[in-house]
Amino acid sequence: MRHTRAMRRPRSRPAKFAVSFGLFLVAAVVAAVAPILRWPSNVPDVACFTAIALCAWTVRLRFWYAVLGVLTGALMVFVAADAGTETALASHGRETTAVVSAITEDGRRYEFVEVGSLDELGRWDGAEGEFGPGERLQVVVDPAGRLGPAPFDDVDDSVVEWGVSVALLALTALFCWPASGRLRRIKASELPGAAIQSRRAAGCGESKPPNCRVRRFKAGERPDAAIQSLRTAGCGESRPVSGRMPSIKAGEHIRSAGYHS
Secondary structure, three states: OOOOOOOOOOOOHHHHHHHHHHHHHHHHHHHHHHHHOOOOOOHHHHHHHHHHHHHHHHOOOOHHHHHHHHHHHHHHHHHHHHHHHHHHHHHHOEEEEEEEEEEOOOOOEEEEEEOOOOOEEEEEEOOOOOOOOOOEEEEEEOOOOOOOOEEHHHHHOHHHHHHHHHHHHHHHHHHHHHHOOOOOOOOHHHOOOHHHHHHHHOOOOOOOOOOOOOOOOOOOOOHHHHHHHHHHOOOOOOOOOOOOOOOOOOOOOOHHHOOOO
């Protein structure tokens, strides 16, 4: 029978921080350089989800800080991808005049057609209602056709995108550090059934003493003697009863015999 050796997960705080933060940093770098190197457009998506999966599989983090770190890290990856796209268009793109030919139903995706040649330039994702049908604007297009067009004003503001990426990088590091803290282990005494078990072991919570057993009357034994023996064993009533129970003759009423409960 073969035994497979499990992968050792990082346990120290610096090691956890290095793994979790390093995965998102690598994903952001890959997403940023993918447009510049003209890699496929789905590379940023793959890098982001790969970083999240590896972080969840290799590192045990504190939950809420880990959620905040993943959100800021994923946002950093996509902002870095947009910044890389704008930088690539600014470096080797071509500026031209285009017309908005179509708008999707949600109003956030625009299709451009070049003025003069009527060539389709592709789609661009923007804000809702930013442009109207038939509106003219200056766009920057990729001569190779691997990158979609972008308005000239957005390409000119690529420095802002890089600044936002750096700010999100700092926030990701800020959340990954407390998320890498030591997890609190639950003690055995804190389990739900531990308190009940300890009370039972101490003899608490029982409705009767452990040594108190029901005693059956023997033939010819007087009831008062049996009650007295049970009181001696600690199983009697809570209030003392003085005197012995009088015997009741045949046909005599209980109260007339002098017995009072």
